[in-house]
Amino acid sequence: MVNRDAVSLDDPVGESLRGHHTHLARRLGRAAGYLPEVATFSTVSTDPDAAEWADLARLLGRGELADLFSCPATPPADWKPVFTLDGLQMIGPAGSHPGHVDAEPDAGVVELGVDDVPEMLELAARTQPGPFWSRTHELGTYLGVRDNGTLVAMAGERLRPPGWTEISAVCTAPEARGRGHAARLVSALAARIAARSERPFLHVAEANTGAIALYERLGFEARKHVTFRGFRIP
Structure with missing residues (x-):
C-alpha cells in the first residue's frame, strides 16, 4: 500500500519527539530521546556525524542503552550491539x-x-x-x-x-x-x-x-x- 502522507512513518520516533510528544522529550544538539520513564527510544538525524553521536551518548549516559528503534544510521564502532529484531x-x-x-x-x-x-x-x-x-x-x-x-x-x-x-x-x-x-x-x-x-x-x-x-x-x-x-x- 502506498500513501503519499506516510513519509513521516520513516522516522516515527523523531517525528513524534519533534511534534506531539515534545513535552515528553529530552534533547542535546540534534540528538533526542524520550524521558526514561516513558520510553527507551532515541533518535538522531538521517546522516549523523561524530558530534551528533557524542551528543546522544551524553544525553543518555555512559553504559546506557541507545534504543534506536528503526533508525538505519550506523553508530560508532565501540557501541556494543544489544539486540536486533526484524519487523x-x-x-x-x-x-x-x-x-x-x-x-x-x-x-x-x-x-x-x-x-x-x-x-x-x-x-x-x-x-x-x-x-x-x-x-x-x-x-x-x-x-x-x-x-x-x-x-x-x-x-x-x-x-x-x-x-x-x-x-x-x-x-x-x-x-x-x-x-x-x-x-x-x-x-x-x-x-x-x-x-x-x-x-x-x-x-x-x-x-x-x-x-x-x-x-x-x-x-x-x-x-x-x-x-x-x-x-x-x-
Whole structure:
C-alpha cells in the first residue's frame, strides 16, 4: 500500500519527539530521546556525524542503552550491539472501522489511567508485548479488558508522527486468550484515532505470524520491513 502522507512513518520516533510528544522529550544538539520513564527510544538525524553521536551518548549516559528503534544510521564502532529484531511496519485502513471483529469494538473495553499502571506493568511483564514503563501510558490513550475485576488484556497509543498514531502494547494474559480481546482493543483504538482524522499504524515482529494474521484480518497492510536495534554506549 502506498500513501503519499506516510513519509513521516520513516522516522516515527523523531517525528513524534519533534511534534506531539515534545513535552515528553529530552534533547542535546540534534540528538533526542524520550524521558526514561516513558520510553527507551532515541533518535538522531538521517546522516549523523561524530558530534551528533557524542551528543546522544551524553544525553543518555555512559553504559546506557541507545534504543534506536528503526533508525538505519550506523553508530560508532565501540557501541556494543544489544539486540536486533526484524519487523514489519503496518498501516491501517482509512476510516473509523477496521476489518471484521466478532463484537462491537467497545464491548467490554475500559479506558485505563494512572491508577491502573501497576496492573498494566504486571500484565506487560507477563506477556512481553514490548517496552512498557511507569509513564508509558502518558504517550496516549490505553484501553483494557477486565475479567472479574482483573486486567487481562490491553492496548494503547504510542508514537504520534503527524497524521498517524501507532497502536502498541497489544497483549492478553495467557488464561484469557482466544476470546477476541486483542481484536476488540485494536478496533476500538483505530476508531478513536480515525475520529480525530488520523490513521493507525503499528509495528510487529516478523516472527509473530499470529499477530500479523490478526492485523491483516483487521485491514492492516505491511508498508515496509524494519529492523529494530539497540546499542550499549561505552
